[in-house]
Amino acid sequence: MVEPLKKHSFIQKRRGPVVLCIMDGVGYGKYETGDAVKAAMTETLDELAASCPKTALKAHGVAVGLPSDDDMGNSEVGHNAIGCGRVFAQGAKLVGKSIDSGRMFEGETWQKLMNNAKDNDGTLHFIGLLSDGNVHSHVDHLKAMIVKAKEGGVKTVRIHALLDGRDVGEMSALDFFDPTEAFLADISDDNFSARIASGGGRMQITMDRYQANWSIVEKGWATHVLGEGELFASAHEAIVSLRERTEAIDQDLPPFVIADEGVPVGTIEDGDSVILFNFRGDRALEITNAFEAGDEFDKFDRIRVPKVEYAGMMEYDGDLHVPAQYLVTPPAIDRTMAEYLVATGVKQYSISETQKFGHVTYFFNGNKTGKFSEELETYVEVPSDVVPFEQRPAMKCADIADKVIETIQGGEYELIKLNFPNGDMVGHTGVFQAVVCSMEAMDLSIGRIKKAVQEAGGVLILSADHGNSDDMLEHNKKGDLVIKENGKPRAKTSHSLNPVPCIIYDADYKGDYSETLVEGLGISSLAATTINLLGYEAPEDYDKSVLQKK
Template sequence: DWEMVRRGWEAHVLGKGRAFPSAREAVLAYRAEKPTVIDQDLREFVVVKDGKPVGTIEDGDSVIFFNFRGDRALELTAAFEQDDFDKFDRVRRPKVQYAGMMEYDGDLHVPSQYLVEPPSIDRTLGEYLAASGVRQLAISETQKFGHVTYFFNGNRTGKFDESLEDYVEIPSDRLPFEQRPWMKCAEITDRLLEEIPSGKYGFIRVNFPNGDMVGHTGVFPAVVCSLEAMDLQIGRLRAAVEKAEGILILTADHGNSDDMYEHDKKTGQVSRKPDGTPKAKTSHSLNPVPCVIYDPGYKGEYETELESGLGISSLAATCALLLGLEPPEGYDPPVLRMKD
């Protein structure tokens, strides 16, 4: 979200933004004005003293970006490091010693300085499918686009094979998620319903952000609205997969909207605020994640009861098997038990 990066740059570097005498007073003021606002939706602000911003980034400063995730870090890193940066007018670019917590892009070696050597992630499913000649489509809205591209490919920004991979990003709304809880699930599905009948792709990966992003708001009615919208779109998607004689795998890497209230650790009962209302939970849940394989053309090739106790990494071998490929050595076992 370059607009958010621009606002951050203007606050940190240019000292532009709503003025407060301290960070504490800024947060208290924003929360008083809108009690339901979550951290990531707090507007930028500047701490001032005697009418002047305190701590703007200046020539000679050191900037250490304490973020281990690369999808968002790459954007601010570009603003500090790129000579030909064109995403917004920086006005001025301070000469600083800039370093990231990690090297966020191992191919482009960004940033040029970093604190911790990044893990090497190779032999990803996307790389294996590209090498096997399988054409792929990756699609999501902005909020999770990096998850079906950068993260899915092992912290790699580019494609493994330009001729075999297409990436589609549906721009996310620039509003708090509880105000548009349906997000872009309909637009994502619309595009999928255009692409699936074409038969161009052997493998399509899609991330619907609704359950996670709206779950983080802690606003229960918004979550209900969000998942009702998702239910409708999954129904449309299932019908398209069935018509195309494909297979649909539905899962997640963690829960969130499935557990919207805090619980007492001793009793397991819902925790309540002094006024008696349930205390909202805005973090991920630790519940087991379902995995559903919808195969309308099933002919008895594998056991219908999936292996239990496995993680999301086992879906790489699972997808390979369903595509008629042999999972590479070293992949975690699939959730399917193939019949002899």
Template sequence: MATRPPAEGKPWELAAHPRLAKGTLVGVVVLDGWGEAPPDPFNCIHAADTPTLDALKKAAPARWRLIKAHGTAVGLPTDDDMGNSEVGHNALGAGQIYAQGAKLVDLALASGKIYEGEGFKYIRQSFDDGTLHLIGLLSDGGVHSRFDQLQLLLKGASEHGAKRIRVHVLTDGRDVLDGSSVRFVEMLEEDLARLREKGVDARVASGGGRMYVTMDRYENDWQVVKRGWDAHVLGEAPHKFKNALEAVKKLREDPKANDQYLPPFVIVDESGKPVGPIQDGDAVVTFNFRADRMVMLAKALEYENFDKFDRIRFPKIRYAGMLQYDGELKLPSHYLVAPPEIERTSGEYLARNGVRTYACSETVKFGHVTFFWNGNRSGYFNPSLEKYEEIPSDIGIPFNVQPKMKALEIAQKARDAILSRKFDQVRVNIANGDMVGHTGDIEATIVGCKAADEAVKIILDAIEQVGGIFVLTADHGNAEDMAKRDKSGKPLRDKDGKVQTLTSHTLNPVPIAIGGPGLAPGVRFRTDLPNAGLANVAATVMNLHGFEAPEHYEPTLIEVVDK
């Protein structure tokens, strides 16, 4: 992992590729949550009508293959870690494998360095007179946060002087099984009870389901964050309970309840007073390491001037993120662990070499093809060469109700960008496989996959018209497997005999296909890189733009043979 020499001081100019010409349009399509798995009733991609993608597969092995999209191939701690959008798009855009947030936090906790850093020293100043609040996702999905890291942080913070701790829990059910919130809260309560035995006043103070409370992304719906603010900061929510276990158990009694969407709740004392609103002088840590779904709350917690909703009260706190979530905005300004310094991304190289880029997705994935693609950096490298376009996602409608999402609109925007001939690269993310896959609704996911295929067709037709090249791939698996399985691959059943729905991503590889009239006839996938992963895509795309990739990039997937 990242063993290549750093590129500091090296020139930005890319050498011309000896065999591939510059100036051909390259369309880059990322199908979100689109892995490869054997045919099976729980494989929605297989079940869906996807003629465009099926046709591409026929070009294997020369122009269609599989690449790794999980675990160490994308900088995660182990090969048991499923892929996710952040690490997937980071790898796709950066062309290098970086130790990612999950891994960096593990290392900082294991070595104890987390307690020596500036961020912890900063929040510690509040420990004598104030409360330490920990806000984040209660999950062992390893996508946004990990439960064992929360456990270590609770223990470590109390050993380093925190006397009063309040935890604000967001239930998952998206990266882990629905219903697992109960077990996580039980385990957390056990840990907090142990801390209380040691004289630390530690309790859960508030919570809610991640998709309804706090963890919105890309400013899709600030009301989600406001619900979190009201519960975590103001101590106000429609549901009040004496403890967190009672809260999740009671809220889950509603037949439609789902961990992802539990309503906000606060924990109150005997007299009905919230046990842990955030007050002047307190310390706050958002313990998610992943940026996209924490950065909105980070803005609300940190920015003096803020107009996204009425905060009612803006406490004077010492706030630190687990990581710094946005390297460009330097937000939050304090953090416990330094984020991976993802530098020299393909986006920056191509912009510095004159490549004109258009990137587009709908809101829920917009930052994936821009912010994550560019190494967790918001904004343009060169506004005169780049255009990023966002199509507003549906708000307040679950994606299994609108499984086509904005696939068609994204494809039409991409088509227009391609036909305008104003761009050298047109890059999109098509969200259906992932966003509908996360709902666990098989029928809807099949509809979503078909819509994604139709979108791809529109884009490929436009590429055909301008004589361009396409690169089609995905960031990790999701829709290709909707069943939780045992080690032998057999679907697991619950006590009523029903197959357990897998709402999360998977460990499966993803396809990559290249083609289009502009692709030189002798271009084909190399056969000497059987373990290649998402990080090999950037060099490949650079080649197709007519450039050699920088030396420190993971190797290109393609070679050019004489025809």
């Protein structure tokens, strides 16, 4: 339990609520060309940026707990940092340290899965995203585990490799699959066999989240477990062939199965061991549930449920303790802003659409599913459209804004936190026009919310968890556009390394803090800033607020 917060020494509580608006994937772009935020007509954001206190916040690398400043930020670590007001070592960093030190391989879970495969003359399967994006996984982690499995006496390894194209280049799959297939061929010998067994685009199979579309997981189950799908002799052949036929980018490539003479090389059977080597939780929970749930599982017909030892790279849900077995202990994120506000009696309202609902609840609360108080917290999920996001670039902005405005006018809640997913979810499609549309739709909704905040005498904080829509075209190290064979610039679908906005619209500004905001901070400072604007002192060990005394 945490102690209630103390009243702030110089900032007065406003008569209206504090509205924390997270513009997911909206940063300050480095390049004019390819910046969909700048290209969009965003009258509200432009007006607020010109007239309100503002600063830029770091949202990548060590500022959000990642190994280095070469690592892009992401929604998980971003919302963790915003929600807890401090920086914890995050998934990629923890896994890397565990592998480098050897602690992972000394652990009970690793030993149990290895022994199971050996004792049953079974196969060790790895399922996960094959790239170096370092947002959900890293290919080097996979390779290190395969080496250790061979050293430990496992005879057969099969990889169920998902194409990325979101956290790395949209058509970069062969940059990871070809070297991996070569690595597997090199490490294999008369006593050890390692191969890619199946695959497909991450937005087509396996990696659904927030139960938005269970058919994605069903296709993954059929592909990885049952070996059902179009057969190819190698992953290289599958990727080249499916690209030519579908013209899809990597994340949308259909599923495929690798086979020898028409027989899949890596179905998952009784006695096998399975490791989901993604370390990020949101897109790992559903496929984990399919493996771990018993007869009560009702999301789809699994046809056949093999008796395996299953483990995740990390614990994906600290409340539900999912999965039951994992290789690396995740950060113990405690004393979050929401918990402090509950202890202080502050009513909170959290809302987003399905695609980012868990970000303002689960991730915001330190990877915990449940509420701190049923009485003081309200969660609202607006169902997302189940279509490619470039076809509905506005997403559910208007619906979210409707509910936020109604809540502001109701006067019941002191803190309202919301996430507009557009800049990230549409940004990942690489379709520039759609991203511009998404920014304009978001801006219209922010304009409506701003008006409601003004009438209520509240405060609107505009910020983001990381960049994306601000950097939609690939540039080389010199800053020049990367041009494809057809003469067009290459689309960029991954997050950017750019800083993000922090704009404060204070409708009843009383001159009780400086209009010059502190510079050089990270997005973890948003927690202390929000607490201050609610009229309270932030906990002493929280990262510094952007607000300062005159």
